[in-house]
Amino acid sequence: MFSLIAPLFQRLYDETGLNFIIFYDRYEYDRFVSGIAISLQLIFWSILLSLVIGVLGAWVQTSRSRLLRGVVNGYIQLFRNTPPLIQLLFFYFGLGAFTPQVDMGGYYEPLISSFAWAILSLGIFGGAFNVEIFRSGIEAVPKSTAEAAESLCFSRWQTYAYITLPLAFRISLPALTNNLVSLAKTTSLAYVISVPEMTYTLNQVWSDNINVPEMMLVLFLFYVIIVSLIAAGLHWLEKRLALPGYGR
């Protein structure tokens, strides 16, 4: 791949001065590829964590205990109404200061790396929105469905897992698409705790090579592609899961 595009971009630079160094310099290319890999991992894991939190949180919100509901409600309001940037800083610097250090043979590394803190923090942030989304999806499932399940001797958890959730998931997919796309974009904030994802990597590249406009273009393209892929994937899922006669 690299040897294929390198001469082309080298010539582009020589002839027009457009310096896409990440496509013809081996070192910068490797940096770019690792930036993509870390960004994708960050997006994948934080989306996964946010979904898990969303499903569990929405389940707890259907519980009979007012205390549990209140706690989840408090969590949602806290994380929805504070800036994700400060949440990241708080998790990484505030709580990170208390996590134990691990002896790596000569030097010490925190047990939870900045990458892991980014996943945790972004996942918890996105999860707060997902709980609300799933909850409104669950509320939209007709009561009679759950009653029918109950009459078939499904337990509360079984009703939730096999009946309510699959239906609620379909109803909440459009809103979920929006939130996951916005979460994917928010992962660029991991820059502030120096996770070497795309924004951070390209920032280093343009600091080293003074080719800001070209790298900005690459950065824009990267996020536009990622966002389009996620949106397209979820729209495909929406179509695939559509039940005849259910929803729009």
Place this chain on the structure above:
Amino acid sequence: MKTVRPFRIDAEALSSFLPSRAIRGWQGLLLLGIFLASLAAAQAQGVAAPQTPSAIATLIEWMPFILKGFVLNLVMSFLAMGIATVLGIALGMLQLSHSRLLRAPAWIITHLFRNSPWLVILFVVMLLVPFEVELPGGRNLILSDWIKATIAFSLPVMANVSEIVRGAIVSIPRGQWESAESLAFTRGQTLRWIILPQCVKRAIPPWMNWYALLAMATPMASILGVREAVGNAQAAMEAAGARPELLVPFYLFLLLLFFAYIYPISIWTRAIERKYAVET
């Protein structure tokens, strides 16, 4: 369609009196509680080293400085929202223009800024817009960092306002256009006197929602050296000796500060949303 049944208590209409609403109050208190608990913990740590002031004393000492930064956050959010609203409404209407030449660029601009992270847009504006702009009169206009950041924050909001406006206009039933046309209104007149007034109600809740998101995005400016609340808090921690026990109380204070501002807005937004909910 909501059906009204006689002799049945309408839970929705009564909801403001039901106890579930009372839970709201203690959500705010919960954060305050965590904050105070962390202060107590920080205080306990501070006891070990009596010669340095405790974390709370440091926080209180620097609080005016951080609040001064927060004022800049508010100013940036107001200005950016103003710019975004004006440009967004124009862009939204262009998206519905009959001329393809106007429609296509408006669509591209809207989707480019809607789908890029705030941070990337911030970098673009901060690094590529010149520090000084020469006005035609020969005078130089200096664009300081916070003004550039304000412009950067207004762009994604502008794109989203554009979508809100477009969505609101599209959601008005076709019959409204047709009846206006039969009354000999021109397209512009219909838009101005009939369609847009109806859009306001539908567009206000999402518009407020975006204001909240914008206000929560302003701390990003600190990454590029604008001295707003987060930047000031970090500077204050540095000045107070960069002690690790300062981190939790300072960042929690920032969270609380934003929460105290954003939470009422989001409650208000939901109230307006319920009030204006269009019955379909």
